Amino acid sequence: MNHTIVLNKRPVGKPQLTDFSIVTEETPTINTGEILLKTSYVSVDPYLRGRMSDSKSYIAPFELQKPVSSGIIAEVVESNHSKFSKGDFVSGLLQWKEYQKSTGEGLIKIDAKKAPQSAYLGILGMTGLTAYLGLSEIGNPQKGETVVVSGAAGAVGSVVGQIAKIRGCRVVGVAGTDEKVEMLTRDFGFDEAINYNTTENMTEAIATACPDGVDIYFDNVGGDISDAALLNINKFARIIICGAISVYNETTLPKSISVQPFLVKNSALMQGFIVSNYAAKFPEAMQQLATWLAEGKLTYVETVVEGFTQIPQAFIDLFDGKNKGKMVVKI
């Protein structure tokens, strides 16, 4: 038998376990040109929260009572497809199922000997691409500039900080526990890190950590932390809006300080970043990330949860910051 996780109802505020159902179904049989996939790793990501709501966004909402999908690594366990063989591992946007069939469309083969499978969901996958392309394409970091990263201990943030260091920037991270803050400076080479949960005045804390002001703010969180960063930006600052996890669960339109006067004063730019818009640059970016990883210039942490049924809880835990680095579920 096979299991699949469907969206049972649309979350209101923070997602709950009851928003998901586990459904039992037949394991599919494959036809010519198809492969049967066995899921090995599932990526859970904050952006999925957006797809669970029924609102216009850059990607269609999930349908109720239909499987949720996300980045998945799977093993080809049967193949009637000329380009895939039994034993291949693939990465792609797949459904939260133990087994599923596919025509292979949109899947890429990964080399599970070169790097751990889960790395292809993280630093060599969408996470790494998001960090690399968001920082490069919108941020355009220059040597000597100051980069502030929020959600810095998360999957994307921890990579952004390391790339900014490689680019010769001063890097300040914002995270939510002392343990994460310590990890940022110790393991990821951030120059300074700030625990927003124990810091009374974030605006002053950022000002102190960034004596030359903020040239680039890589925003994974939105909300008060973003306001504090904005109050410290320099002329021609670039603000990459990569996520807004702090407000994804709000049921009313969240309010912040008006950004407009700060953007005018500083001739600053704020741009929403969606990695899929930069698909043409994936090969180049992936190559660079793999090189840095091999050279030991990039490192990563993962939070690995085990068990297919744990996927919804792992997703929910993202909103409590229970992950360090990339959160994946091993099946």
Next chain:
Amino acid sequence: MNHTIVLNKRPVGKPQLTDFSIVTEETPTINTGEILLKTSYVSVDPYLRGRMSDSKSYIAPFELQKPVSSGIIAEVVESNHSKFSKGDFVSGLLQWKEYQKSTGEGLIKIDAKKAPQSAYLGILGMTGLTAYLGLSEIGNPQKGETVVVSGAAGAVGSVVGQIAKIRGCRVVGVAGTDEKVEMLTRDFGFDEAINYNTTENMTEAIATACPDGVDIYFDNVGGDISDAALLNINKFARIIICGAISVYNETTLPKSISVQPFLVKNSALMQGFIVSNYAAKFPEAMQQLATWLAEGKLTYVETVVEGFTQIPQAFIDLFDGKNKGKMVVKI
């Protein structure tokens, strides 16, 4: 005798007449390499409010008890300078004085026969350049796109709308009186115009006026109108933050809806625009504006107030929207 207007105290909230003083002083005498200027037209602009506060911005604050300065047209009434002759008219950032001397630095000669003097403060001056370069450089309007302009009946907004029409866009303006709204569609060729003072739900009104959504929002006002525009943006929208007159007089940090989630969802860009950053493009822009003006493709309105002592009141009146188009003071 000569008169000058100094900043008497820094405005708190909306500027008051008592924030300014008129001081009597000697008419200056000029040395070699200097010219004596007699002010003929003074530009009053919302951005000057920022310089009256003592806060970090893209341009230094005015000093207390020192003359205020803005865009001015003046006549050369005496010259000890090889490049300027008596009877020349010049445009530049000059002080609120009836007479002042200058080395000529930063001044450009204008042809007062080709266009009215005041046009060089407006459509052929900073106002026109701001409209043209803000829309072109950040907005990059494409044929068939929808452009929303706030402060549409103001000096910059009315030009932005006309240029967007020349570029083949659908143009919707937002202004604060029925008279202005009528002017937008009748005189400036806007497709639709909305009176924000008589419209209960601006978000719906913009949605109705923009059935294909908003591709470019040229923001002169900030505040609630900007929020309403943001709620209607399309994927890859560009938001030009040119001004935020609605919040310039706020004494606390104004709040708005959080823009970040909307920018992410739509891969949208929001950028602060300061015309002086684009000085290299002034000649090209000026040439284009002059051509369109000569061809009758661009038109403009002015609100002309008379008398040197009326400068502070004319400036204050901007915040009550008493101007239509460019506000200038004729001396």
